[in-house]
Amino acid sequence: MSQQFLIAIGLAALVGGLAWWRKSLSISGAIGATLIGSLTFGFGGLVGAAVLMTFFISSSVLSKWKQQRKKAAAEKFSKGSTRDFWQTMANGGVAAAGIAAWGLTGQPIYWVAFAAAFATANADTWATELGTLASQQPRKITNLRQQVTPGTSGGVTLWGTTASLLGALVVAAIAQLGGAPSLRSLLAITLGGLLGALSDSLLGATVQANYHCPTCAIETEQHPTHSCGTPTQLSSGYGWLNNDWVNFLATLCGAGIAMLLS
DSSP states (O other), X not given: OOHHHHHHHHHHHXXXXXXXXXXXXXXXXXXXXXXXXXXHHHHHHHHHHHHHHXXXXXXXXXXXXXXXXXXXXXXXXXXXXXXXXXXXXHHHHHHHHHHHHHHHHOOHHHHHHHHHHHHHHHHHHHHHHHHTTOSSXXXXXXXXXXXXXXXXXXXXXXXXXXXXXXXXXXXXXXXXXXXXXXXXXHHHHHHHHXXXXXXXXXXXHHTSOEEEETTTTEEESOOSBXXXXXXXXXXXXXXXXXXXXXXXXXXXXXXXXXXXHO
């Protein structure tokens, strides 16, 4: 194992440990972050690390920001703001594969895929965390007419979509410091991130597992029990297709779109 990878593993473990200490990650989440960070730091160097840290720091800060105002929406989310192993893999697994492919082949298209996967994850997080604070009533992405409560899977607002675009653009701009920087790759990564995040909303509105809590009389992603302790019942979607799978598919979609555009 090269010295660069040993340093990468050490740095990734340090960041994962600090995030666990700050309660941004669970123990399993810290392990997942260390795996993804080791590949990203090892193959991507400082620029790859900067892309990863842009997503991780901004999403962690936004997840903790104004939590009281997000409390009602949080009743619908399957998990809290402390990320576990599967959440880290869902958000970073595609990116880790992309940076490994870039490191092994040197092909710029894999750098674009790596960056677009994180741009998607960042765009989705910004849309969720900032969109739930908007005064606008979310509308279901499938028809844009049906109003839904904040935090509902598949709900979108103009404010949340704008935040999504900015989240993707920030990652795309950082990614231009490495790989094969160009206006085309900047646009490809940004659009890939935005469209990947919108595909997350589309999957959430159509096939993601959503449940009903009889006690609270609300729709939620939480299963097998709601935060109130009541067992939840599947109301729509496929039981196996939870939010982690949707996030993984969205980052895959964002990476694929960016590769086609570039």
